[in-house]
Amino acid sequence: MEWPGRSAAGQGFCACHVCGLVSRLEQDDLAARCPRCNTRLHFRRPDSLHRCWAFLIAAYILYIPANLMIMMETGTLISYRKDTILSGVIHLWHNGNPGIAVIVFIASILVPLFKLVVLTLLLVSVRRGSTWGIKHRILLYRIVELVGRWSMLDIFVVTLLAALVQIQSFATVRAGSGAIAFGAVVVLTMFAAMEFDPRLMWDPLRKEREL
Amino acid sequence: MPEPHKTLIACHECDLLLREIPLPQGKAACCCCCGATLYRNLPDSINRSLALTVAAAILYLIANSFPILGINLQGNGNAVTLLQAVHDLWNQDMPLVSSLTFITAILVPALELCLMLYLLLPLYRGHLLPGTSQVMRLLQTIKPWGMVEVFMLGILVSLVKLVQDFKIIPGVALWSFGGLTLLLAALASSFNPRDVWMHLDIKQRREGL
Numbered sequence: 085m086e087w088p089g090r091s092a093a094g095q096g097f098c099a100c101h102v103c104g105l106v107s108r109l110e111q112d113d114l115a116a117r118c119p120r121c122n123t124r125l126h127f128r129r130p131d132s133l134h135r136c137w138a139f140l141i142a143a144y145i146l147y148i149p150a151n152l153m154i155m156m157e158t159g160t161l162i163s164y165r166k167d168t169i170l171s172g173v174i175h176l177w178h179n180g181n182p183g184i185a186v187i188v189f190i191a192s193i194l195v196p197l198f199k200l201v202v203l204t205l206l207l208v209s210v211r212r213g214s215t216w217g218i219k220h221r222i223l224l225y226r227i228v229e230l231v232g233r234w235s236m237l238d239i240f241v242v243t244l245l246a247a248l249v250q251i252q253s254f255a256t257v258r259a260g261s262g263a264i265a266f267g268a269v270v271v272l273t274m275f276a277a278m279e280f281d282p283r284l285m286w287d288p289l290r291k292e293r294e295l
Numbered sequence: 296m297p298e299p300h301k302t303l304i305a306c307h308e309c310d311l312l313l314r315e316i317p318l319p320q321g322k323a324a325c326c327c328c329c330g331a332t333l334y335r336n337l338p339d340s341i342n343r344s345l346a347l348t349v350a351a352a353i354l355y356l357i358a359n360s361f362p363i364l365g366i367n368l369q370g371n372g373n374a375v376t377l378l379q380a381v382h383d384l385w386n387q388d389m390p391l392v393s394s395l396t397f398i399t400a401i402l403v404p405a406l407e408l409c410l411m412l413y414l415l416l417p418l419y420r421g422h423l424l425p426g427t428s429q430v431m432r433l434l435q436t437i438k439p440w441g442m443v444e445v446f447m448l449g450i451l452v453s454l455v456k457l458v459q460d461f462k463i464i465p466g467v468a469l470w471s472f473g474g475l476t477l478l479l480a481a482l483a484s485s486f487n488p489r490d491v492w493m494h495l496d497i498k499q500r501r502e503g504l
């Protein structure tokens with residue numbers, strides 16, 4: 085696709101990311117503030133790619149313990165189980181409600197994996213100045229922004245079950261340390277997605293046109 | 296010093312420079328390049344948002360004061376409110392997970408409702424309190440971390456997991472959280488930040504003269 089007009093940054097204009105007001109800004113004015121709401125103005129999010137990479141790499145590292153360590157321990161009179169995220173989903177599929185198993189599978193396994201892969205793809209494509217498939221990339225970015233929060237589902241389920249199922253000697257549920265790593269992955273990928281500036285994806289197209 | 300422009304706007308997703316046009320009521324303007332929603336013209340936005348915020352605040356208080364679920368097994372039972380659940384998890388040596396739930400399901404939604412009241416109550420009478428732009432910035436920053444709707448799904452998943460082994464006693468807070476989820480969704484689609492900025496513009500112009 086072709087860039088249809090002029091970009092604000094190309095014309096020396098900068099939109100405030102809080103109130104949206106467009107102001108004319110000198111290229112080297114680093115201390116500039118929005119005349120309406122006093123927010124610091126930037127043509128692009130400062131250090132967007134570096135910060136996004138930092139959060140993303142931390143999330144990749146914690147993704148391993150989040151999936152290998154125990155998420156939840158369940159003890160009853162007749163049985164005792166330790167579940168990771170995946171084994172919990174499989175158990176739910178066989179001994180409960182397959183529909184709920186699918187929901188938990190999507191929220192806890194598919195969504196975090198999708199976020200990690202898509203953010204990596206977006207970062208690499210911006211780094212290489214790619215103009216390829218911009219419509220698809222912007223769609224992927226929007227999906228990441230939209231679905232990221234739903235991964236918190238398992239954290240809430242663990243909180244509720246661990247607090248509620250405390251019936252002495254009959255049934256107890258305890259949160260495992262996998263929950264800590266998993267919560268950290270969700271938070272870190274959310275930070276990574278917030279740091280990514282989508283306008284960077286359009287800059288190569290704009291430069292192609294405006295040269 | 297940056298010089299503001301009166302009629303230009305820029306798309307927040309692709310940075311395309313566009314001229315602002317007046318919109319008919321209830322319509323939204325979309326970017327012609329990437330399709331992002333630029334701004335909306337919502338009828339009666341302040342009144343509706345205020346009504347929804349007050350209703351949501353009441354439901355929030357109910358949802359946090361009563362038990363969400365109770366379980367019963369051969370005469371032994373347990374029931375918890377959200378705050379108790381967070382507190383219990385803290386005492387089970389899970390401070391990080393418990394804080395995460397506290398922030399996303401209790402603290403941020405409460406802060407969001409308080410800030411909205413701070414903005415909307417005076418706006419209802421046509422004026423603004425000091426610190427409006429800071430409040431707007433804070434609202435934007437905390438918004439992604441308020442997760443009442445995800446928590447609601449968490450309650451439902453927990454319910455299904457528990458229903459095989461226990462007798463379930465649904466609590467008042469279960470229904471309140473359901474209602475709160477709906478009200479917050481309605482609030483998000485009725486509140487128009489541009490109304491606040493427009494009032495701030497008028498206020499600043501009046502003070503400038």
Ligand SMILES: [Zn+2]
Pocket residue numbers: 306307308309310311326327328329330331
């Ligand atoms: Zn756009």
